[in-house]
């Protein structure tokens with residue numbers, strides 16, 4: 189049994205901490221904000237799993253691979269879909285009260301699912317219910333919790349991660365040593381001008397892992413959610429609303445999705461988001477409209493109490509009039525490459541949840557698979573820790589870089605040509621650049637321009653939270669633009685208007 193440092197307080201981090209503590213490890217859990225603040229609590233739609241008699245693991249697996257546009261890893265997807273039902277039952281044991289109807293668990297439909305299989309809690313408050321149950325569970329364990337403390341960098345010695353440098357609320361940076369570090373730092377929606385993510389989503393884990401020498405992949409695949417409310421903060425309007433029958437209209441009130449895809453508003457997220465984006469461009473940039481009026485005020489208030497409040501607080505009555513929505517950055521399919529047990533390419537480092545690239549999402553995540561992925565792979569990572577995941581792995585160690593090597597650290601934190609007098613990165617300008625040049629539609633010229641502008645900025649020294657975040661955003665923006673330039677095809681969420689479509693069908697599945 190060893191000392192495990194878990195970084196991140198969403199479902200993936202909390203789950204890992206609980207399971208690792210139960211396995212007898214000494215666990216320290218570091219969270220950037222208050223324990224309950226992270227993307228998990230904002231998840232609305234729910235969690236997908238093959239739990240119902242008219243559904244099957246095979247169907248869920250096929251839907252996941254199809255949404256991933258042929259780039260999902262079938263072995264990882266099989267693990268996800270096979271183990272998903274057991275993890276949902278674990279959540280119930282942790283105290284999550286999923287909504288129930290007369291015949292048992294209630295279930296919703298979301299885009300690209302061939303069955304209604306999304307279980308939810310509090311109508312549209314699934315993430316909050318999960319977060320609350322897991323926070324209560326972790327507090328009952330002997331886990332040392334450090335809040336308002338941010339990961340700055342990983343400590344690497346002789347090719348092995350031995351802990352992390354953590355910036356505390358009082359401004360001091362302390363070295364936290366551990367036998368294994370598990371990153372569960374979530375996504376990086378703050379790379380873009382418009383995002384459904386909370387302000388903490390600045391890709392800290394992926395950037396730090398990359399600087400430390402870990403392999404990362406698929407950063408060109410950012411999922412843009414089609415329906416963020418066109419209001420300050422662009423709050424998410426769950427896909428479950430379209431699953432219940434709401435439709436998208438253009439500024440003239442004409443429904444546009446049926447002409448784009450036979451699945452209309454329930455086509456995969458990338459298809460709907462791009463169609464909305466194009467319609468917005470055609471109508472001079474104004475938002476498209478989500479029409480939920482046919483669902484009726486009473487149903488909307490009962491099924492989506494949180495969204496009913498959010499829309500009314502923003503000045504809209506969605507039971508009477510369509511509401512304005514825009515696409516917004518929502519989820520990072522890429523991240524730190526892991527095996528099926530959360531192990532990264534660096535010994536001593538694991539990653540779970542959105543910051544990990546397990547391979548389950550391919551080029552486009554299936555709706556409501558994110559909470560599931562976090563639970564399934566956090567559980568496996570915790571089990572791997574019990575089996576000695578932090579132990580030396582000769583293969584991985586051979587390929588690992590040592591961030592204590594100043595030359596390598598320099599290469600990974602700034603382009604060689606950067607001048608000391610270069611201006612430090614301007615976050616708002618970076619977000620606007622990524623939105624316009626590396627957003628829903630990209631091309632070589634726009635990406636090259638983005639690359640040049642990103643190269644001209646200098647990362648600030650990480651002396652406080654804002655500067656540490658800016659450094660991470662700059663590193664990730666550069667990596668994202670490089671990855672988008674390198675992939676000269678359109679596939680899933682990565683759409684190159686100057687390149688032909690690439691893989692678009694799911695790979696052959698092994699017979700069940």
Ligand code: SIN
Pocket residue numbers: 231232233234425426427428519554555556557558
């Ligand atoms: C939603 O409720 O639309 C978001 C769910 C997800 O991201 O899978």
